[in-house]
Amino acid sequence: MSPLTVLITGSGTALAEQLAARHPTAVRYAGPPPGPDAAPPGPLRIWLLDFADTTPPWYDHAQLTDRLAKLLDRPAEGAGPPDAEVNLVAPVGGGHADRDELAGLCERLGVPWRGFGLHLTVDDRPGDVGLPRLLAELDDFTAGIEARAPGYFRYRTLRWRPPGAGTAAVVRPLTTAQAVGRMAQLADLPHTAGRYHVIEGAHQVGISELFRWIGEARRPPLATVADGREPGPDAVDRQFADRIRPFERFLAANGTRTDGAGTKTDGAGTNRIETVTEVVAEAPGPDALRAGIQAVRAALAATPEPAPHAVWARTEQRTAWAAQTTPAAPADPATPATGGPFDYRVGGAGTVPLVLLDAFGHGLGSWTRLVHRLLPDHRVLTWVPGGHARTPTVAAHADDLAAVLDAAGVQACHLVGWCTGPKVAMEFHRRSPERVRSLIFVNGSFRLAGRHEESDTAYERNLAFVTGTVAARPETAARSLRLFAPGAAEQTRDPAETAVRAIDPALADEVRRPFADAAALLGYARQLAEFWSYDALAAAAHVRVPVLFLGGELDAIVSPSRFRAAAAHFPTARHHEVRGAGHYLHHDRPDLVGAIIGDFVRTG
Numbered sequence: 001m002s003p004l005t006v007l008i009t010g011s012g013t014a015l016a017e018q019l020a021a022r023h024p025t026a027v028r029y030a031g032p033p034p035g036p037d038a039a040p041p042g043p044l045r046i047w048l049l050d051f052a053d054t055t056p057p058w059y060d061h062a063q064l065t066d067r068l069a070k071l072l073d074r075p076a077e078g079a080g081p082p083d084a085e086v087n088l089v090a091p092v093g094g095g096h097a098d099r100d101e102l103a104g105l106c107e108r109l110g111v112p113w114r115g116f117g118l119h120l121t122v123d124d125r126p127g128d129v130g131l132p133r134l135l136a137e138l139d140d141f142t143a144g145i146e147a148r149a150p151g152y153f154r155y156r157t158l159r160w161r162p163p164g165a166g167t168a169a170v171v172r173p174l175t176t177a178q179a180v181g182r183m184a185q186l187a188d189l190p191h192t193a194g195r196y197h198v199i200e201g202a203h204q205v206g207i208s209e210l211f212r213w214i215g216e217a218r219r220p221p222l223a224t225v226a227d228g229r230e231p232g233p234d235a236v237d238r239q240f241a242d243r244i245r246p247f248e249r250f251l252a253a254n255g256t257r258t259d260g261a262g263t264k265t266d267g268a269g270t271n272r273i274e275t276v277t278e279v280v281a282e283a284p285g286p287d288a289l290r291a292g293i294q295a296v297r298a299a300l301a302a303t304p305e306p307a308p309h310a311v312w313a314r315t316e317q318r319t320a321w322a323a324q325t326t327p328a329a330p331a332d333p334a335t336p337a338t339g340g341p342f343d344y345r346v347g348g349a350g351t352v353p354l355v356l357l358d359a360f361g362h363g364l365g366s367w368t369r370l371v372h373r374l375l376p377d378h379r380v381l382t383w384v385p386g387g388h389a390r391t392p393t394v395a396a397h398a399d400d401l402a403a404v405l406d407a408a409g410v411q412a413c414h415l416v417g418w419c420t421g422p423k424v425a426m427e428f429h430r431r432s433p434e435r436v437r438s439l440i441f442v443n444g445s446f447r448l449a450g451r452h453e454e455s456d457t458a459y460e461r462n463l464a465f466v467t468g469t470v471a472a473r474p475e476t477a478a479r480s481l482r483l484f485a486p487g488a489a490e491q492t493r494d495p496a497e498t499a500v501r502a503i504d505p506a507l508a509d510e511v512r513r514p515f516a517d518a519a520a521l522l523g524y525a526r527q528l529a530e531f532w533s534y535d536a537l538a539a540a541a542h543v544r545v546p547v548l549f550l551g552g553e554l555d556a557i558v559s560p561s562r563f564r565a566a567a568a569h570f571p572t573a574r575h576h577e578v579r580g581a582g583h584y585l586h587h588d589r590p591d592l593v594g595a596i597i598g599d600f601v602r603t604g
Contacts, residue, residue, distance in 0.1 A: 004045040004085075007071075014127040015049050015089065018180040043083035045187070046071070048102070068102065072109050086113040087187055099196070103273065112193040115273070116183050119200035120250070122173045122284055124295040129176065132296050135214065137243045139300045142220055144588060145236060148502035149495070152236075153220035159237045160224055160244075162207055163252040167224045169207040171251070172200035174283040182280055196275045201283025207251065213290050217297045234496035235554070239580030344383030344404050348375035352437055354597065355405070355413045356382035357421030360397075360531065361514035361524050366418075366507055369590040377598060381408055392527065394534045398427040411435060414601050418442040418586060419558060426536040429543065438546040440597060443583050445558045446566040449532040455562040457555075464532070467525035477518035477525070501556050501582050540569035547573040548600045550593065552581030 006023040008016050020026040023045075046068075072084055086106050088099055099115055106113035121130030145152050162169055182199050186192045208224045215222030233241065241248065284292065345364070346353070354374060356367055363384055364371075374380050383404055392400070401424060405413065414437050415425040422444030429436045447460060456464070470477045503511055514524040549567040551560055560577070567575040576596065578585060586593050 004043045004083075006045045006047065008047045008049065014121075014123070014129050014132075014176050015180060016047075018177060019047055019049075019184070022180070022184055044071075044085075046084065046086045047089060048086065049089045069105060069109065072106075072111050084111050085187075085193070086111060087183070088113065088115040089183070090115075090117060100273065112190075114187065114193050115196035116186075117196060117198045117275075118174075118179050119198070120171045120173045121176045121179055122289060122292045123176050124292050124299075126296055126299050127176070131173065131292070134244060134247050135293065135296050136300060138214065138222075138240075139218075139297065141240055141243050144504065145499050147504055147506070149499035152495070152499050156236075157221040157223050158215075158240055159233060160211065160222070160241060161226070161233060161237075162224055163248050167206075167208045167226045169251050170204040171207060171210060172202070172204050172279075172283070173289055174199065174201035174280045178280045178283060182278055186278070194274070196273050197278050198275060199278045199280065202279050202281045203283060203285045203289075205286055205289060210289075213293055214297075217290075217293045218301065235494065235500045235580065236496040239500050242579040344381060344408065346379070346381040346408050348379045349377060350379035352601075353379040353381045353408075353410055353413050354601070355401070355410070355415050356380065357401070357415060357417035357424050358382065358384065359419035359421065360527055361520075362419075362510050363513060365510040366584055366587045368587075370586045370593055373590050373594040374597070378601075381405075381410065381413070393530050394423050394427050394536075397424040398431065401428050402432070405435070412437055414438045414440065416440040416442065416597065417444055419583070420445055420531060422446065423531065423534055423536040426539065426543075427534075429545075430539050433543075433545075436545055438548070438601060439543065440548045440550065440600065441563075442550045442586050442593070443552055443555050443558050444549070444563060444566070445531075446536055446562055447532055447559070448535050448537075449529075452562065452565075455559045455565070457557065457559050459557050460559060463528070467521075467528050470522055470525040471529050474522050477522045481515055481518065481521060497554070500580055501554050503582070503584060504587060507584060507587060537566060537569045540566075541571065543570050544572060546600070548596075549573055549575040550585070550596060551575070551577045552583060552585040553577050553579050554581060555583045555585075557583040 004023075004025065006019070006026040008019055008026055008028050016028060020028060068086070072086070086102070088102055090099065103113050103115065118130070121132075123130070123132055126132050126136055142153065142158070178201075179199050183197075186197055211222045211224050356371070358364065358367070364382060367382060371380055371382070381404070383400075412435050415421075415428065417423075417425040417440070419442075422439075422441040423446070425436075425439055425441070429439065447456070449464070453461075453464075466480050470480055513520070515521050547567075547570045549563060551563045553560060555563075564575055564577070567573040578589060578592065581589055
């Protein structure tokens with residue numbers, strides 16, 4: 001048999017790099033397996049990495065199964081499947097049903113398969129799997145809380161309640177290189193096919209001890225708590241638990257098993273797949289694990305998140321993210337908001353772009369972190385919307401959108417609207433549905449004056465009252481400015497909830513733009529009056545493209561309950577709420593939002 005061409009697909013970058021290094025014929029793909037036309041010729045070894053751990057809950061596994069079937073079958077090359085094998089890799093605890101479904105597909109096609117479940121992987125540098133991923137999530141989370149509530153962890157401990165076996169659970173760490181080496185060895189042995197191999201280190205470490213070491217490596221103090229032993233988790237604890245959900249799934253599946261190598265039936269699957277424990281004897285012991293934690297956290301501390309302007313500069317260097325200008329349109333007295341020109345930015349990879357629709361009165365600052373994560377895999381276009389001083393209407397903003405798309409040569413796009421952006425997206429779709437491939441709404445406002453105002457947040461009620469007063473009596477604009485200090489919407493009596501809801505100080509200038517002075521507030525007030533009179537849901541029943549509602553549970557600016565209710569008006573809509581997230585979800589959780597948007601536009 002000629003050497004196998006190795007097709008590596010999935011999201012585990014560290015695993016993929018090391019697997020590819022072992023195979024000179026490796027071909028790297030991100031996302032689900034490509035169609036048959038893109039498949040390399042000849043015998044094929046497929047590695048599916050983290051296939052069940054990173055997909056959103058709505059991911060259509062039938063599509064993955066269908067594409068994998070086409071890749072393996074390739075009827076044009078002759079009868080029967082080609083010489084191929086499939087290796088499924090996921091953290092322990094991820095995707096039993098998906099694993100069983102894909103294993104059953106391989107069996108129907110007569111293709112050998114084997115599964116690998118990895119215990120906690122440890123390395124001495126930041127990464128996207130195992131312990132480095134957990135530490136990166138912890139550092140990003142705590143840095144965000146400290147930025148919003150300075151000194152929050154000075155006298156507080158971050159508490160985490162482990163699932164499953166709880167504080168009695170243990171982990172058996174090993175390095176990524178050791179995991180890849182053992183998987184590669186097993187993949188070369190024919191008799192290992194048809195089994196699920198759990199790869200773990202020989203040394204076990206208690207989960208409570210592991211978290212104590214993590215807290216010692218760098219603040220904040222970190223502790224595990226057992227059910228019924230401590231007060232219930234506060235808002236900060238709950239948000240942290242949500243951030244490390246993949247680790248929770250891993251630990252829930254790991255439990256308290258302390259036996260050595262052996263064979264057992266997998267009760268979490270279909271009870272027909274044999275699971276074999278593979279112990280790596282040279283795996284790191286407790287001392288090496290503690291040193292690894294110190295090394296990763298030191299590396300993370302040495303590379304802080306760059307300032308927004310640095311993100312733009314780095315983005316421009318990497319992806320040709322360039323500023324462009326639309327031609328100036330003839331002045332139209334009937335629509336003074338139009339006429340241009342408009343400065344816009346476009347760059348990245350891909351054919352059908354993601355078009356980002358910003359909130360009225362804002363600049364691009366809140367998008368920088370998300371844009372930087374989208375550009376390597378997507379073409380992205382955005383611009384600063386028409387100024388509030390011109391009092392543009394929703395219809396005028398849709399005109400601006402059309403002008404920017406025409407100038408950029410964009411015939412079709414995915415519209416991503418945040419805050420006021422969804423109403424602009426709906427107006428553009430009403431006019432030009434053929435140009436819209438999907439609609440993605442992030443914490444969107446569907447407020448309509450005089451309807452269901454009981455759903456308003458406190459901020460919406462105050463904003464409607466004050467801006468209504470300013471629009472009717474412009475002379476009140478100057479003294480009303482003090483009511484809109486940054487953070488006013490997020491204050492509560494609960495310090496933890498206030499810390500979670502608070503807006504990142506890095507966005508203070510963005511938040512203040514509509515309230516910079518009396519003239520800005522007056523223009524913004526008139527703009528909102530028109531915005532709240534526009535019924536974006538009137539045409540919702542006629543939308544046939546995929547629609548995603550992505551909201552934050554703790555949005556204190558736009559009503560989460562109204563946002564959820566709006567999704568029900570769309571026949572093709574899906575709603576996903578991120579626990580513990582606020583209004584600036586796209587800034588606070590760019591990795592999550594970027595992954596969800598990427599999966600949505602790929603799968604519909």
